[in-house]
Amino acid sequence: xxxxxxxxxxxxxxxxxxxxxxxxxxxxxxxxxxxxxxxxxxxxxxxxxxxxxxxxxxxxxxxxxxxxxxxxxxxxxxxxxxxxxxxxxxxxxxxxxxxxxxxxxxxxxxxxxxxxxxxxxxxxxxxxxxxxxxxxxxxxxxxxxxxxxxxxxxxxxxxxxxxxxxxxxxxxxxxxxxxxxxxxxxxxxxxxxxxxxxxxxxxxxxxxxxxxxxxxxxxxxxxxxxxxxxxxxxxxxxxxxxxxxxxxxxxxxxxxxxxxxxxxxxxxxxxxxxxxxxxxxxxxxxxxxxxxxxxxxxxxxxxxxxxxxxxxxxxxxxxxxxxxxxxxxxxxxxxxxxxxxxxxxxxxxxxxxxxxxxxxxxx
Ligand code: NAP
Ligand code: ZN
Numbered sequence: 001x002x003x004x005x006x007x008x009x010x011x012x013x014x015x016x017x018x019x020x021x022x023x024x025x026x027x028x029x030x031x032x033x034x035x036x037x038x039x040x041x042x043x044x045x046x047x048x049x050x051x052x053x054x055x056x057x058x059x060x061x062x063x064x065x066x067x068x069x070x071x072x073x074x075x076x077x078x079x080x081x082x083x084x085x086x087x088x089x090x091x092x093x094x095x096x097x098x099x100x101x102x103x104x105x106x107x108x109x110x111x112x113x114x115x116x117x118x119x120x121x122x123x124x125x126x127x128x129x130x131x132x133x134x135x136x137x138x139x140x141x142x143x144x145x146x147x148x149x150x151x152x153x154x155x156x157x158x159x160x161x162x163x164x165x166x167x168x169x170x171x172x173x174x175x176x177x178x179x180x181x182x183x184x185x186x187x188x189x190x191x192x193x194x195x196x197x198x199x200x201x202x203x204x205x206x207x208x209x210x211x212x213x214x215x216x217x218x219x220x221x222x223x224x225x226x227x228x229x230x231x232x233x234x235x236x237x238x239x240x241x242x243x244x245x246x247x248x249x250x251x252x253x254x255x256x257x258x259x260x261x262x263x264x265x266x267x268x269x270x271x272x273x274x275x276x277x278x279x280x281x282x283x284x285x286x287x288x289x290x291x292x293x294x295x296x297x298x299x300x301x302x303x304x305x306x307x308x309x310x311x312x313x314x315x316x317x318x319x320x321x322x323x324x325x326x327x328x329x330x331x332x333x334x335x336x337x338x339x340x341x342x343x344x345x346x347x348x349x350x351x352x353x354x355x356x357x358x359x360x361x362x363x
Contacts, residue, residue: 001204005247007131007142007165011240015169016047016132023048023167024055026128027088031081031108032061033101035093039063042174044092044134060084062104065093068149068156068265068272069100071115078107090130091165094186095138095147095272098131102146102163105129118148118159131165134174136238137186137273139193139246141168149266155334156262170243172235181271184225184317187238189273191218191302192280193245196255198298199287201346207251212301214244219302225317252344256357257283259341263331264321274318281311282360290347311361320361328358 010019024030032048039045045061052059062077081089081104089108091101103118106126110117117124131141140146144162149155175183197203198211218241224234261275285307288295295307304310314320323331332355335341 001206003204003206003251005142005250007168009142009168009170009243011170011236011243013171013173014047015171016044016051019167019169020051021055023090023130023169024052024057026130026166027086028058029084029086030057030059030088030090031077031084031086031104032059032090032092033065033077033097033104034061034063035065035067035097036063038094038134038178039092039097042134042177044132044171044174048090048092048132060086065097065100067096069096069103070149070151071118074100074103074107074118074148075115077104081108082111086127088128088130090132091140092132092134094133094135094182095140098133098138098140099146099148101131102126102129102165103148103159106159106161106163118161119150119157121160124161126161126163129163129165130167130169132169132171132174133239133242135178135182135186136175136235136242137189139190139242139244139249141165141170142243142246143250145249155266168243170239172232172239175235175239176230176232180227183230183238185271185273186242187218187221187225187273188277188280188314188318190238190242190245191215192257192273192276193249193254194218195280195283195298196257196344197245197248197252199283199291199346200252200255200344202252202344203346204251207248210244210248214241214248215298215301217241217244222303222313226313253340255283255344256335256341256354259335259338260331260358263327263334267327268321270321277314277318278320278361279357281307281314282357284310285360286349286353286357287346289353314361323358331358
């Protein structure tokens with residue numbers, strides 16, 4: 001077994017300001033990478049700017065990261081970062097700006113390389129990266145993954161390079177005023193990370209420990225996901241769960257629900273967590289063929305009596321979309337041709353087993 005988790009995590013109120021001098025000392029000029037507007041509204045960008053200014057570290061801001069970031073946007077930001085002499089990158093926002101910040105850090109460091117290197121299996125370094133999450137799902141603040149949209153393959157895929165953030169600053173205050181849909185979708189993404197990491201060929205005692213404890217934390221928040229008002233305590237709990245889930249998938253990767261979700265996001269613009277959630281009940285059903293007792297134990301820990309109740313919960317907290325016959329077939333074809341995700345399933349499965357995962361929510 002191997003356990004490697006090099007990111008220093010500060011999870012506390014005012015984490016960015018409390019550790020300002022440590023963050024600012026990483027380099028001389030930071031490239032702050034954000035989405036279009038949320039980081040301005042939730043105070044995260046202001047905190048990062050203040051932390052750098054107080055310590056005399058220069059910075060520039062790139063605020064054009066779109067949801068499911070494109071390679072073109074990554075290359076644009078990297079070009080600006082290179083020309084402005086930035087020597088470290090701070091990602092602020094949800095998984096999209098955090099993932100983009102890692103790919104940008106790689107492309108600034110490798111200044112003479114073209115975008116092709118993003119998906120080449122070669123050894124490349126990157127500038128140091130700091131992450132400040134403002135959603136409660138991806139765990140990108142601790143994972144080495146950077147998922148970008150690949151128009152050449154009409155899907156999404158993590159770049160080939162593992163880029164671990166050096167510091168993650170997790171602060172519940174940025175999440176407090178997020179729209180309910182962002183909280184629900186991203187929390188379901190974190191649950192997907194737990195389930196797909198726990199039932200995974202690469203699972204170890206260490207990753208299972210993260211999943212078991214993390215799911216118990218996650219389950220404290222069922223009422224919030226079903227409509228109760230969010231509190232600071234609940235934001236902290238959801239963020240703790242998502243960071244733990246990120247640590248778990250760092251060691252195992254995700255499985256077929258994530259692999260299937262990319263079709264829905266790429267072709268139907270369905271948010272990441274919602275797209276993953278569509279396939280979680282079906283994945284648990286498949287896992288119960290081999291691990292009936294463990295599936296029952298996980299469901300009980302999450303607060304559900306059986307898979308049907310879990311599927312009902314998913315439908316209650318998010319609008320599950322209807323899939324056409326063609327979409328279902330395309331999702332099946334795409335996942336069957338994804339050797340990485342198929343190899344993560346912990347036992348031999350047939351195509352008809354996988355088809356049942358695709359179809360479960362439609363039944
Ligand atoms: P996101 O795409 O980063 O953001 C979704 C939306 O939420 C954006 O409109 C964003 O606005 C807004 N937003 C973010 N924080 C907010 C806040 N505190 N208050 C209000 N609005 C807020 O969403 P995400 O689900 O966190 O990230 C999804 C991406 O992460 C996908 O590309 C997925 O593939 C990837 N992912 C990565 C990993 C990994 O291990 N690296 C794991 C799972 C998923 P702005 O655009 O204005 O900021
Ligand atoms: Zn995910």
